[in-house]
Amino acid sequence: MSKTILIIDDSPFIKRQITELTQKHDYTVMGHAVNGEEGIRMFTEIKPDLTILDIVMPGIDGMETASVLLQEEPGAKILMLSSICDADTIDEVKSLGLKYLIPKPIEPELLLATMEMLMKN
Numbered sequence: 001m002s003k004t005i006l007i008i009d010d011s012p013f014i015k016r017q018i019t020e021l022t023q024k025h026d027y028t029v030m031g032h033a034v035n036g037e038e039g040i041r042m043f044t045e046i047k048p049d050l051t052i053l054d055i056v057m058p059g060i061d062g063m064e065t066a067s068v069l070l071q072e073e074p075g076a077k078i079l080m081l082s083s084i085c086d087a088d089t090i091d092e093v094k095s096l097g098l099k100y101l102i103p104k105p106i107e108p109e110l111l112l113a114t115m116e117m118l119m120k121n
Contacts, residue, residue, distance in 0.1 A: 002028045003119060006046055008039030008065060009054035009081065014106065018052060021108050027115070036060030040068050047073075050119060055082040055089065066096050077118050081106065 005027050007015050019029045030046045033039035035057050043051060051069060055062035062080060069076050080093050083104040093101045099121075100114050 002026045003049040004028055004030045004046065006031050006033070006039070006042055006048040006051045008033045008036065008042075008051060008057070008062070010034045010057045011054070014054070014081070014104070017106060017108075018111070021111065022115075025112060036062065036065035036068075039065055040072075043069050043076075044072065050077045050079065050115060052079045052081060055080055055093075056084065063092055063096065066098065070096065077121075079111075079114060079118055 003026060005018075005022060007018055007029060009015060015032045022029060030048055031042045033042050036059055039053065040060075053062045053066055062082070066078050066080065069078060078098055080098060080101045081104055082089060082101060085101060085103045090101060100118055102111055102114055
């Protein structure tokens with residue numbers, strides 16, 4: 001049975017890239033939200049196995065969205081994406097209890113390997 005994914009990212013290119021990449025593996029993209037508010041609503045409805053979440057988005061940013069998702073589902077598997085991967089951003093991701101931050105532009109092999117590690121834990 002394939003694992004389900006929710007993508008929360010305002011970039012149509014990232015959505016397409018992740019969808020095309022994961023279709024070739026054991027994942028099914030169940031939804032795509034373009035902002036945190038929509039992502040929170042979809043997360044509640046879909047209950048995905050994995051959420052891929054951009055940090056920089058309009059409205060509620062990815063950090064706040066991740067915090068809400070983790071309050072709703074403490075064991076949620078969340079993989080953060082960002083074009084900003086400085087020490088402050090890494091520290092903020094870690095402060096949420098999250099372990100994985102993938103830099104943009106996305107390297108497909110790194111994304112898939114990180115997804116697999118996250119799903120095993």
